[in-house]
Amino acid sequence: MAVHKGTYALVIALEDEATIAVGRLGSFAFPRGYYLYAGSARGGLAQRVGRHLRRQKRLRWHIDYLLQRAEVVEVWYAPGDERRECAWAAAAREMPRARIIAPRFGSSDCRCPSHLLHFARRPSFTRFRRQLGDEGRRLKRATPDGFLSGP
Secondary structure, eight states: OOOOOEEEEEEEEEOSOEEEEEGGGEEEEEOSEEEEEEEEESSOHHHHHHHHHOSSOOOOSHHHHHHTTOEEEEEEEEEOSSOOHHHHHHHHHTSTTOBOSSTTTTOTTSSOSOSEEEESSOOOHHHHHHHTGGGGGGOEEEOHHHHHTOO
């Protein structure tokens, strides 16, 4: 499989409220519901998202801590050389009823308030595409199994 750089968003379901210690960031009470996490993959989308989907891994990034208790239900992605996760996180923050639960989550290397947004209901792919404007036309979606079989 070719290595494709790109940007991705994980749509994550958390069944029950959980207090989770997120490395040096601290502990947060994560309400049940859905989360949208924006990230970039410089070494390849399949490799990065595949790592996020594995249950057994060394806890390295903020998202690893949440994914110990939650499940990725969908992957939204767009191949490309540019790092767009900050723009994607900003677009997600503008969606109705988006909330920041853990400030600085996933954004310790930028000035964003957070790259993780909470939604009581599953966020809309169509709405997110619209929030991204012209860039949204390149956005694709897959289930975790479908993504691993070839983005």
